[in-house]
Amino acid sequence: MKALVLAGGKGTRLRPLTHTSAKQLVPVANKPVLFYGLEALRDAGITSVGIIVGDTAHEVREAVGDGAKFGLDITYIPQQAPLGLAHCVLIAEEFLADEPFVMYLGDNFLVGGITSLVDAFRAADHDAQILLTKVAEPQFYGVAELGSDGEIVGLEEKPEHPRSDLAIVGVYIFSPVIHAAVRSITPSARGELEITDAITWLIDKGYRVHSHFVSGYWKDTGRLQDMLECNRIILEQIEPDISGTVDGRSEITGRVVVERGAVVEDSVLRGPIVIGADSKITSSYVGPFTSIGARCEVANTEIEYSIVLDSSSIRGVSRIGHSLIGRNVEVNRAEGMPNTHELMVGDHSKIQVRS
Incomplete structure (x- = not known):
């Protein structure tokens, strides 16, 4: 056959x-x-x-x-x-x-x-x-x-x-x-x-x-x-596996996979989640049902129930949920005044902003 x-x-x-x-x-x-x-x-x-x-x-x-x-x-x-x-x-x-x-x-x-x-x-x-x-x-x-x-x-x-x-x-x-x-x-x-x-x-x-x-x-x-x-x-079926590096200031709960080369510092990881190879999680909360791809950076951010593809970075974002973030994407917190949302969005995208 x-x-x-x-x-x-x-x-x-x-x-x-x-x-x-x-x-x-x-x-x-x-x-x-x-x-x-x-x-x-x-x-x-x-x-x-x-x-x-x-x-x-x-x-x-x-x-x-x-x-x-x-x-x-x-x-x-x-x-x-x-x-x-x-x-x-x-x-x-x-x-x-x-x-x-x-x-x-x-x-x-x-x-x-x-x-x-x-x-x-x-x-x-x-x-x-x-x-x-x-x-x-x-x-x-x-x-x-x-x-x-x-x-x-x-x-x-x-x-x-x-x-x-x-x-x-x-x-x-x-x-x-x-x-x-x-x-x-x-x-x-x-x-x-x-x-x-x-x-x-x-x-x-x-x-x-x-x-x-x-x-x-x-x-x-x-x-x-x-x-x-x-x-x-x-993710509900994964077995815990910490092959990367997690520092002593970080908290891990539930089924969490940290792949080889990944680094977690001063963060909270609540499974089930997967952190991809060579990614870095700093001062962040990664909540249940989230997969972070390889070579990503997540800093000063809260994210859950989401998929982040390879080589993307998220910095300084207070809360992300129910999201799919593509490859080589940058999501950053805007600094200074006025307090506005600055977006560059491609065709057929969907953005939900809570003011």
């Missing part, structure tokens, strides 16, 4: 961060979301992986390499434009050949892995197996309708009046028959080849399309609140 991982797309809901960075490489607990998916594939016994890449191909290649560090053999498949999930299958046909494969959306975050999904497919005689989970607001997702034996009898894309509360998670397993399906459908109203249309084609032709339910936690990490929630989930 092979895998097809989708790491293209533009990540519009995480702009401006994704103007210059792949959304699949935004970190959760200081590890890119994409890496969790690659590790899940490896743990399920899959080693041959094709990665669909788009405008951020160079960044993805640099981060993942040839896959050896994950125990994988990686093949990169360029997609000239985001033309739909079924289009990804279409352009990957040569790589996939006549083998069944997992299709994994690289910005999906799934705790618990996919081993049970892969094992269930191998043990059965299905032509496709779709991962599902119950959601509170199914109208915002692709929704599946099931028959009495768990077979999928219908799919709807973001329906106004959903027939079920079962959302399609971004992990699928297909037999080679899916190639005929993606060649048979036409672009949707938004100009894309939809994987839901290809699955519907399979159902209409009498192929066996079965459901499998998420056994762990799942999130599509396309929005800020989703990233912060995934960060919280992973």
Whole structure:
């Protein structure tokens, strides 16, 4: 069995961060979301992986390499434009050949892995197996309708009046028959080849399309609140590890990771948190569910429930919460009068200021 991982797309809901960075490489607990998916594939016994890449191909290649560090053999498949999930299958046909494969959306975050999904497919005689989970607001997702034996009898894309509360998670397993399906459908109203249309084609032709339910936690990490929630989930599972330097004036409570080369001075750390390698925390409070990337500086600042990416600095800020701060960002306290906020903000940003 092979895998097809989708790491293209533009990540519009995480702009401006994704103007210059792949959304699949935004970190959760200081590890890119994409890496969790690659590790899940490896743990399920899959080693041959094709990665669909788009405008951020160079960044993805640099981060993942040839896959050896994950125990994988990686093949990169360029997609000239985001033309739909079924289009990804279409352009990957040569790589996939006549083998069944997992299709994994690289910005999906799934705790618990996919081993049970892969094992269930191998043990059965299905032509496709779709991962599902119950959601509170199914109208915002692709929704599946099931028959009495768990077979999928219908799919709807973001329906106004959903027939079920079962959302399609971004992990699928297909037999080679899916190639005929993606060649048979036409672009949707938004100009894309939809994987839901290809699955519907399979159902209409009498192929066996079965459901499998998420056994762990799942999130599509396309929005800020989703990233912060995934960060919280992973940080709740970490084990304390102080590999850096913490002075005697600092206070540590709970599960705290201070990576090698990091320095903590005269500060309060309340876990679960991760302080990245070679970062420096001085006279600051770093509160729960916060991950600070590598080579960052945090001084005279209070921050919690946030993600700070590599090589950023925060100095003299009284309180930061529920925030995602990108790479090489400077956040400083303004001095002098008048008491004004001075901002340089890129397109599609969101700023909340309490006066």
